[in-house]
Amino acid sequence: MKIGELSRATGTNVETIRYYERIGLLPEPARSAANYRSYGPDHRARLVFVRHSRELGFTIEEIRSLLDLSDDPTRDCTEADRIASAHLAQVEDKIAQLSLLRDELKRIVGRCRGGLAGDCRVIEALADHSQCESQH
Amino acid sequence: MKIGELSRATGTNVETIRYYERIGLLPEPARSAANYRSYGPDHRARLVFVRHSRELGFTIEEIRSLLDLSDDPTRDCTEADRIASAHLAQVEDKIAQLSLLRDELKRIVGRCRGGLAGDCRVIEALADHSQCESQH
């Protein structure tokens, strides 16, 4: 299949596919006489893996390691577990951090009673972290 | 005060302060005979405002608008409220989205029983979104 078909088949931007090839995440495919890229089912599966992992928030470097593992089925899978667990922990950290922000923002937004910017509690709160209740 | 002092006083990287000046978020300060930047309390307050807003997740463009408002105390503060509320909504969206990811990642990580990469349920789950329980 040509790059446009692969793009439609996987919901991936054409430029993104070329980008993944450039950074070595996808192998260089064969070329047609007109120098068009020509993909098979393996390329497609690999791209699906990459896209799905990206949707789950893995970084490109993490995906690179995961692909290395899945390329060599005789290796131990501990590494895959480690990467996924570390990523899960990161996501949980991020949620905790955003929850602090959310609470702080709620407090700040709730203070505005309308009126002039000079008296606005929102602007005042942004200027002064000591009004905050957490170390966000 | 010199840039290094302002940096220590606000916990902001020196390069970041220069960056904010370059993009017009901080005004150009006076210069000493040796061409060193020289800051006063107003610069400091403005930088504190910027850093605190950044810590709360506002974008530079949002902060620019908020600074404009606080520069003109006779304006109506509705705009400040609107920016902060919109930002709060975005943070809540992000938390919801990350919570989906977290649940999906927990399921995936829980499947690994150790062994060979070829049999690893983690790698299998990454290759196949239909095993997921949500549209993350």
Added chain:
DNA sequence: CTTGACCCTGTAGTTGCTACAGGGTGCATA
């Protein structure tokens, strides 16, 4: 008078794409 801490400008790197510019290819239609 030299060492070290600081300051200056300007530019390039980071992450993960996205968006052209400026060209070539392939097929259908008038």
Added chain:
DNA sequence: TATGCACCCTGTAGCAACTACAGGGTCAAG
């Protein structure tokens, strides 16, 4: 046969919000 049009190619630049130099100047202490 010409001519659209959709698609493909390479290479480069842009986004956010910094961060990290390189290559130089300034200043006080020892």
